[in-house]
Amino acid sequence: MKTVLVLAPNVKPYPGGAEIYISNLIEHLPAEEWRVICVTENVPEIKRKNISYIPLIADIERIRSNKTVTWREMYFSLFDQLVELENEKIDIIHANSMEACIIGKILSIQMKAPLVATIHEHMPELKSFGRGRVGLIFDNLAPDAIIAPSSYYFNRTAAYGYDESRIYKVMHGIDAEEFTGFRSKIDLRKKDALNILFVGRVYETKGLYYLVKALVNCDIPVNYHLNVVGPITDASYKEKIDDLVCEYGISDKISFTGAVSPDMVKEYMSASDLMIAPSLDEGFGLAIVEAIFMHIPVIAAKVGGIVDIITDRKEGLLFEPKDVSGLIKCIQTFISDPAMIKKYEKNAFIKASALFRIERMAKETAGVYRKVIKKWEN
Helix, strand or coil: CEEEEEECCCCCCCCCHHHHHHHHHHHHHHHHCEEEEEEECCCCCCCECCEEEEECCCCHHHHHCCCCCHHHHHHHHHHHHHHHHHHCCCCEEEECCHHHHHHHHHHHHHHCCCEEECCCCCCHHHCCCHHHHHHHHHHHHCCCEEEECCHHHHHHHHHCCCCHHHEEECCCCECCHHHHCCCCCCCCCCCCCEEEEEECCECHHHCHHHHHHHHHHCCCCCCEEEEEEECECCHHHHHHHHHHHHHHCCHHHEEEEECCCHHHHHHHHHCCCEEEECCCCCCCCHHHHHHHHCCCCEEEECCCCHHHHCCECCCEEEECCCCHHHHHHHHHHHHHCHHHHHHHHHHHHHHHHHHCEHHHHHHHHHHHHHHHHHHHHC
16 A cells, blocks of 8 residues: 655635645545645544644744744744654655645655655735746645646646646545535525525635626525535725625625534525526635535536536526626526426436545546656656
8 A cells, every 4th residue: 555645734524625625635545545644734633544644833932933944934844843744655746736846855865765746826926926836836845746636727737837747637526425415404595596505715715796797687486595614814995795685785695604614504405496606717616515515506607617617507506706697697597497407407416416525636646646656766
């Protein structure tokens, strides 16, 4: 059994697509004959066979101490917590973020093991010194392979100039049984209403403002209620939405839950008739796949990795991002043609079952590991 060293800043239950991705992968790699050592900040309480964790937490007092060189501690003190790895035979290293690539490259050189990476960050080139960040990861550190969990990530990595022969598209997978087998314990449905669901952080990129604008301008012949499930991470953006809600007097039709547990997300999904994902940019669309496995029809913006999940008028309805009139037409189609929507829902479930299960993702990822190791050894 070979060993993969996974570098993950966070894992479940820490919220986020990157965290769910790597956690699901870690849990299913042993079935593909891989032993996993995961370095992370928040070590899970549940222990599993052939999976071990090493906590890696920044020592703030040591960094700030007047007895140390702050910059040196910032860059290198984490490695002092990894000395137990020096006695391990590591076959490959998998970094799950840009910052993990930096640690991963140092370990790769020291341990003489290839480095693969999955980069989930959205538009890192727009952050401070973004061009430098991207250049460091893809040009200078140059992992031996990049695993792209959607077409969006594949195309973005290629656009950065990274060798396409070293980019492997392995579609994001989830534990489908968590959703297909979910049994609700709480009745969250609004009676005699169309229950609409939005899942995601409340900030500009998720496009919630355009969904609310569509709802207030759409002549919906039935009562409706929108549940916004996710943390509010941009207060000024939330105020902009509140102003719109107040202007049209629909505060009784929208609920903001804030951050909730994964099980509560499932509860809200089970209470929903329709999910709408109006994102302006989306690396994949994890919540969409989760909703599909719970047989919820989806309307979504035609952006990023969402097009891997939904083909317009085949697995759901798509509209152009920021196109309020296009979204309104999709909502009207959903209401007026339930038979067609049921067909889309069925098609989506069949597609998700074939492409977006964690078992397939783990198997394909293990295959990438073997290919990279073989190239490394040759």
